[in-house]
Amino acid sequence: MFEKxxxxxxxxxxxxxxxxxxxxxxxxVEAKPNEARKEESQQGVEKVAEKPRLGYFHLSGxxxxxxxxxxxxxxxxxxLTNMVDVVYGQTLVDVWWDDENPMPEMDxxxxxxxxxxxxxHSLKELYELRKKAKLVCAFGSCAKNGCFTRFCRGGQQAQPxxxxxxxxxxxxxxxxxxxxxxxxxxxxxxxVVALINGDMDYLQxxxxxxxCSLNCGCDLQTIVVNKALCTGCGTxxxxxxxxxxxxxxxxxxxxxNRCVKCGSCSIHCPRTWFPEDRIKQDxxx
Amino acid sequence: MVxxxxxxxxxxxxxxxxxxxxxxxxxxxxxxxxxALDEKIIEGAVVAGPTEEMFKPEPLVALTSDEIISAAxxxxxxSPNVWALKLAVRQYGLEKVGTVAIPCxxxxxxxxxxxxxxxxxxxxxxxxxVGIFCMENFPYASLETFINEKMHSSMDxxxxxxxxxxxxxxxxxxxxxxxxxxxxxxxxxxxxxICKDYTAELSDVSTGSVGAPDGxxxxxxxxxxxxxxxxxxxxxxxxxxxxMDSVKPGLGILEKLSDGKKTKAVDEIKKRVExxxxxxx
Numbered sequence: 001m002f003e004k005x006x007x008x009x010x011x012x013x014x015x016x017x018x019x020x021x022x023x024x025x026x027x028x029v030e031a032k033p034n035e036a037r038k039e040e041s042q043q044g045v046e047k048v049a050e051k052p053r054l055g056y057f058h059l060s061g062x063x064x065x066x067x068x069x070x071x072x073x074x075x076x077x078x079x080l081t082n083m084v085d086v087v088y089g090q091t092l093v094d095v096w097w098d099d100e101n102p103m104p105e106m107d108x109x110x111x112x113x114x115x116x117x118x119x120x121h122s123l124k125e126l127y128e129l130r131k132k133a134k135l136v137c138a139f140g141s142c143a144k145n146g147c148f149t150r151f152c153r154g155g156q157q158a159q160p161x162x163x164x165x166x167x168x169x170x171x172x173x174x175x176x177x178x179x180x181x182x183x184x185x186x187x188x189x190x191x192v193v194a195l196i197n198g199d200m201d202y203l204q205x206x207x208x209x210x211x212c213s214l215n216c217g218c219d220l221q222t223i224v225v226n227k228a229l230c231t232g233c234g235t236x237x238x239x240x241x242x243x244x245x246x247x248x249x250x251x252x253x254x255x256x257n258r259c260v261k262c263g264s265c266s267i268h269c270p271r272t273w274f275p276e277d278r279i280k281q282d283x284x285x
Numbered sequence: 286m287v288x289x290x291x292x293x294x295x296x297x298x299x300x301x302x303x304x305x306x307x308x309x310x311x312x313x314x315x316x317x318x319x320x321a322l323d324e325k326i327i328e329g330a331v332v333a334g335p336t337e338e339m340f341k342p343e344p345l346v347a348l349t350s351d352e353i354i355s356a357a358x359x360x361x362x363x364s365p366n367v368w369a370l371k372l373a374v375r376q377y378g379l380e381k382v383g384t385v386a387i388p389c390x391x392x393x394x395x396x397x398x399x400x401x402x403x404x405x406x407x408x409x410x411x412x413x414x415v416g417i418f419c420m421e422n423f424p425y426a427s428l429e430t431f432i433n434e435k436m437h438s439s440m441d442x443x444x445x446x447x448x449x450x451x452x453x454x455x456x457x458x459x460x461x462x463x464x465x466x467x468x469x470x471x472x473x474x475x476x477x478x479i480c481k482d483y484t485a486e487l488s489d490v491s492t493g494s495v496g497a498p499d500g501x502x503x504x505x506x507x508x509x510x511x512x513x514x515x516x517x518x519x520x521x522x523x524x525x526x527x528x529m530d531s532v533k534p535g536l537g538i539l540e541k542l543s544d545g546k547k548t549k550a551v552d553e554i555k556k557r558v559e560x561x562x563x564x565x566x
Contacts, residue, residue, distance in 0.1 A: 040498065068405070073406075088359055116481070141403075151325070157359040159538040167477045174429070175492035178402070179402055179403070179405030180402045181403060181407075182403070183402060183403065184401050184402060184403055184404055184405040184406070185406070186401045186404060186405075186406070186408060187401050187402050187403075188407075189398065190401075199380055205400065223563070227558075227562055228475040228476060228478075228562070229474035229476050229479070229563070229564075229565070230474075230476050231389040231390075231422065231474060231477060231480070232363040232422070232474070232476075233365060233367050233387075233389045233392070234344070234365025234366060234367040234368030234390070234393070235367045235368075235390070235393030235394070235396070235397065235423075237365060237367075238367050238368050238369075238370055238371045238393070238397070238404065239402070239403055239404055241403055246368075247363070247365040247368055249363070249424065249425065250362070250363030250365070250422075250424060250425075250474070262403065264402060264403035267402050267403070268393065268397055268400075268402060268403070268404070269393070270393045270396050271390065271476070271565050272565060273565055274392060274396060274565040274566060275396060275399060275400065276566070278399050278400075279392075279395045279396065279398075279399050279487060280290070280400050280487075282395075282398065283395065283487065283507075283508055284508060284509065285289065285290040285486070285487070285507060285508065
């Protein structure tokens with residue numbers, strides 16, 4: 001199935017990515033104190049466009065996003081070795097930040113999970129990554145709008161005080177988002193490729209949605225049905241990952257006991273925003 | 286372009302008598318989906334299947350031609366087929382799915398294919414979408430109003446509903462009932478009023494009665510994939526065709542209706558924007 005995706009995304013038509021020996025440095029090097037890096041980054045500007053430097057941050061999320069990312073089996077090796085430079089991330093590259101190893105500069109920080117206001121480490125990491133990253137992406141619905149962590153109310157082990165989990169845009173400026181619970185492997189691949197190709201048109205909706213912290217199943221009623229927009233097409237119910245949404249008499253009906261507040265319904269609804277030009281381009285129409 | 290981008294416009298109907306008997310017009314949707322199924326272009330199709338209540342369809346994942354034929358005929362109310370695409374892929378385990386969709390449903394499907402945010406491994410499994418021309422869609426209660434109150438008939442007695450020649454028709458065993466189309470205005474769902482797409486411009490192939498003689502359909506082949514499937518179905522003898530310019534009333538009326546829908550939508554959008562309401566188009 002990825003053959004088609006690869007073709008769609010233009011994989012294989014970019015041999016020039018490989019002729020870039022300079023960036024084959026060990027990512028760990030980046031994590032060490034390195035005063036000389038500032039000068040280097042000047043010359044590296046051109047290459048950045050070809051091979052973005054990526055950081056992966058895991059706050060309060062279920063690891064669904066990184067699993068989804070790694071589900072791009074066929075293209076993952078290509079992405080990680082030749083298309084992006086992962087300079088930060090515990091799982092992907094075994095690099096993290098402490099007092100001896102300052103956080104590296106990066107083009108894009110992917111942040112998974114909401115942030116817990118009582119967790120000083122998460123707060124520190126979030127504020128620091130905002131300083132080091134050119135773009136911050138709320139990766140997955142927890143980071144974007146809180147999603148499932150919106151139900152948290154503390155009083156549990158391992159730390160009963162951890163009770164307030166908020167979207168990262170409540171605390172720092174967020175540039176773009178990849179919502180979903182989890183964000184699908186395909187949207188991750190498509191977005192990474194768009195970023196590499198500098199295709200900002202494709203990423204525009206992700207930027208527009210960056211600070212949207214609404215979007216649970218109940219919001220569908222107020223932002224679509226109550227606004228005379230719903231046509232009963234069923235796209236919201238298709239997008240719902242928990243089958244909280246069903247269609248009744250041509251309108252979505254949300255079972256609040258199942259809804260995880262991921263907002264997939266509102267994101268997918270063709271009446272909340274509609275990328276007509278991109279669709280026609282993709283279809284060749 | 287008033288009819289969207291298309292490669293071919295042609296007048297066509299299914300040759301199979303069992304399809305002709307039950308189809309709304311030319312039976313193109315039924316014939317194309319059955320053909321795609323038989324040729325293993327798709328493994329199943331999501332269609333607006335029958336339920337115990339007449340004209341109250343529900344999405345059906347059809348795995349045989351018989352099931353597809355059971356869904357033939359237009360129902361003028363909701364069947365959220367897009368919803369069942371996930372059912373077809375996840376529960377039925379289909380790798381290649383086809384469906385029939387009205388313009389708003391196509392917008393949902395195509396948006397999901399271009400931006401598959403939370404639909405893991407679904408977008409690429411949708412292999413063939415037949416679009417149907419659509420001016421508007423009615424809540425079921427509106428249909429009851431037409432049939433029960435305005436025509437003094439009943440849903441149970443109604444065998445077929447149709448819109449054409451300026452009228453809304455309901456056929457029973459004994460009678461042909463109708464009301465002027467004007468009387469249905471105001472009963473369509475409000476969401477339709479901002480829709481600018483009459484001819485399912487984002488489909489692989491779109492079809493509908495307008496422009497073609499009785500018992501035939503107008504077919505617009507749009508994508509490479511759609512044209513290829515339609516052409517092969519014609520070659521296989523499942524669909525017969527006539528050149529569009531040889532039939533009455535022809536493409537002109539389709540263009541007129543399509544243009545009319547666009548103009549009305551633009552007016553409504555303007556009105557809503559003035560009221561400060563959100564409009565995605």
